[in-house]
Amino acid sequence: MRPILNQVRQRRRTVIDAAVAFLIVLLIVQMWLLTATLEAYLAGNTGAAIPGVVVSFVLFLACFGLYRFVERVYRVR
């Protein structure tokens, strides 16, 4: 029984690690997006603000989805 439980835990940990790694990648993209939008705004180009918010919102939803996924995986017994 114990080896099976350990195996399940190990697999769960791997899944969570993969989700966290993906989340970090999304966050780096979102950080770049914020920097690029701010730079465009300071340069007087206001046209990038709306696409910036839309893409940032999509990235936030993806991050939130991954968070929910991690929570769900954690709660599986």
Add this chain to the structure above:
Amino acid sequence: MPAGSKPDKPLWTEEFSVYASEDKFVLRRQFTKFLVLTSFGMLAGNVWILIKSLVRRPRTAFPELAIGRASGIASGEVKLFNYPTANDPCILVRTPSGRLAAYSQKCTHLSCAVYYARAENRLECPCHEGYFSVEDGSVLQGPPPRALPKIELETRGEQLYAIRVVENRARI
């Protein structure tokens, strides 16, 4: 408590696990939560930029400022002044070709004051070695992402006036 019924888990055990084996899971969950909050913060930043973009009205009215006598600035000399407000330092240069050019003195990288390097005939930012062309304010080298804002000048008789700040679209 009736016999046989399980007590509810205290809330703190969700965040601080009792068993060391579960500790890693708690840390990962906490870390994930923190990452999502960071993501929300960046979304808020983007929304803030959008709001600022929507309410931003380009300034159309500029005061006129008498800078001095046009003939009083020799070739390769500079004159510092503040325009359009007292908090906006600007630099006026007479280039070796005899043309008068004025720019905002704030470097577009981190707002250090640029100065005129006569030997190289360029505007230099001493903080991070950003160089700007004295002819059009464009970036020649370094971290500045944009050209220096230009100050439009007008000569009336002998007197030189700053009349407007214009966004400088000069290419890097």
